[in-house]
Amino acid sequence: MQKTTKERLLETGLTLLLRHGYNDLGVHSILEATGVPKGSFYHHFRSKEDFALQVIDSYMAEVHGGLDASLGDRTLPPLDRVRRFFELTREKYRHEGYLGCMLGGLGQELAGVNETFQSKIETCFSQMADRIAACFEEAREDGSLSPQADPLTLAELVLNCWEGAALRSRLRRERSPLDSMLDFYFSSVAATTA
Known part of the structure; x- marks a missing residue:
């Protein structure tokens, strides 16, 4: 099925935002990469900011799809399901050339200067943390985590660690x-229950 103009713009925007960031990406570059006329761009998006915010929504739809596939896989224990989400994300990064997390990149670039992006990106991370925390709660209930473990704190910590590792991966353009990070985090979490 052929993609709509808006879908092509959003898909291309994701790639270009990962490579160039927000400030170095002009509307002209997006139009050139997609072959879409300027009027069509502004038919779908009020501004470059509106476009980038919708790219974030599109990115989050992918993230939630990955969370659904991983955290919803009841054939795996809860901790393995959380780790699987990050392993699948790592594979996505590999296909993209280890450019890292778009949320992390945009957050580093814009959070200090644009409250709209700061709020949007923090909301996205909070949504991810909540979903991961629910899986950690299952792990606490089945004894894989200590009864004293705080699932939300653990979820926020794994995201924070992941974002730092994603930045280093981008700098090095490799997965190590x-x-x-995954080996250290999950062996540390498992050790707290032993």
């Missing part, structure tokens, strides 16, 4: 920071 992601692998090391």
